[in-house]
Amino acid sequence: MTERTPRLSRLRRMAPESRAGRPVEARGARPRRRGAQPKVVALGGGMGLSASLAALRRITGDLTAVVTVADDGGSSGRLRDELGVLPPGDLRKALAALCGDDDWGQTWARVIQHRFQSKGDLHEHAVGNLLIVALWEQLGDHVQALDLVGKLLGAHGRVLPMSAVPLELQALVKGHDPERPEEVDIVRGQATVALTPGEVQSVHLVPHDPPAVPEAVEAVLDADWVVLGPGSWFSSVIPHLLVPDLLDALTETKARKVLSLNLAPQPGETEGFSPQRHLEVLGRHAPKLALDVVLADEAAVPDRDSLTEAAKRLGAAVELSPVARTDGSPRHDPELLAAAYDRIFRMHGRIGPWR
Numbered sequence: 001m002t003e004r005t006p007r008l009s010r011l012r013r014m015a016p017e018s019r020a021g022r023p024v025e026a027r028g029a030r031p032r033r034r035g036a037q038p039k040v041v042a043l044g045g046g047m048g049l050s051a052s053l054a055a056l057r058r059i060t061g062d063l064t065a066v067v068t069v070a071d072d073g074g075s076s077g078r079l080r081d082e083l084g085v086l087p088p089g090d091l092r093k094a095l096a097a098l099c100g101d102d103d104w105g106q107t108w109a110r111v112i113q114h115r116f117q118s119k120g121d122l123h124e125h126a127v128g129n130l131l132i133v134a135l136w137e138q139l140g141d142h143v144q145a146l147d148l149v150g151k152l153l154g155a156h157g158r159v160l161p162m163s164a165v166p167l168e169l170q171a172l173v174k175g176h177d178p179e180r181p182e183e184v185d186i187v188r189g190q191a192t193v194a195l196t197p198g199e200v201q202s203v204h205l206v207p208h209d210p211p212a213v214p215e216a217v218e219a220v221l222d223a224d225w226v227v228l229g230p231g232s233w234f235s236s237v238i239p240h241l242l243v244p245d246l247l248d249a250l251t252e253t254k255a256r257k258v259l260s261l262n263l264a265p266q267p268g269e270t271e272g273f274s275p276q277r278h279l280e281v282l283g284r285h286a287p288k289l290a291l292d293v294v295l296a297d298e299a300a301v302p303d304r305d306s307l308t309e310a311a312k313r314l315g316a317a318v319e320l321s322p323v324a325r326t327d328g329s330p331r332h333d334p335e336l337l338a339a340a341y342d343r344i345f346r347m348h349g350r351i352g353p354w355r
Contacts, residue, residue, distance in 0.1 A: 037061060041064045044065075045090040050096070054337075069086045076089035083133060084166075100156060102154075108152070131149060135149060142213070170186055170206055173197075194269055225257070229261060233270050250286075257293075258344055259279070263297055275300065293319055294311040294317070295341075296319075317348070319343075323337045
């Protein structure tokens with residue numbers, strides 16, 4: 001146990017099962033039966049987390065997304081600057097990914113993702129962002145408001161912010177200025193870091209010791225599986241490891257942990273990265289974090305031996321599965337990714353069927 005364990009215990013006490021004794025049940029979600037399906041927590045942000053959630057909701061009804069809150073661009077950035085709220089964009093995307101494939105789910109997924117087009121102040125604001133912020137202001141509670149939106153959408157899972165305060169992502173970048181290729185500069189803001197020229201050396205959050213949402217800590221500690229990635233490595237995946245109480249929970253949980261790698265390096269922050277370099281960077285930011293499985297698409301792994309060695313240093317085995325869409329784009333196919341997760345949960349988890 002770490003010296004922060006008493007603080008984790010306090011956070012667990014702060015996370016009520018719900019305001020009425022139980023979490024808000026998502027419309028259409030399967031009833032929970034102890035031992036019948038895995039409790040899964042997925043961490044990330046943006047389109048990477050959405051891809052993971054779209055897959056995971058196909059294999060479990062006990063699913064929680066813990067979402068980064070460092071976005072400072074677009075509609076989210078404008079609402080954050082004007083109202084001082086958490087950036088709602090990545091939370092909205094996670095909720096949309098958890099919508100079902102029926103008419104109700106797909107209609108609401110389109111509605112909350114809809115962006116206004118105008119010459120006025122509403123231009124490019126997403127409907128879901130406005131809805132989430134309105135409920136935050138009405139209820140005064142981030143978690144309760146997101147639970148209510150999930151109930152309205154019929155979301156197959158729960159969405160939580162990783163912290164209750166807006167965060168700023170900062171990166172140390174070598175060669176940010178092409179005329180000074182050996183110098184290291186500080187680049188501020190998630191939107192800027194995601195597209196920065198130069199080589200990202202490390203990232204950190206401001207404030208440096210942000211409070212974790214107690215329900216997010218509770219979910220990680222109670223999970224059977226925790227899923228990290230895919231997604232923007234420095235701006236969506238690693239930030240969760242920079243929230244001290246959340247990192248402690250990830251280190252101490254009895255859950256098994258799977259890291260899902262991207263299908264291709266991201267222009268800007270991970271340009272030229274090999275799959276194994278992604279693992280090395282993650283290990284530098286959280287040296288005490290051990291993993292169980294690293295999931296990758298075989299076509300995206302040119303050097304399997306190097307990836308295997310990098311995974312071993314994190315305590316993990318490598319699982320190669322076809323998880324990419326067949327159209328050639330570097331996007332995950334939700335059905336193939338679901339099959340890969342399901343196989344991993346069965347092979348590396350407890351004995352017996354999940355469902």
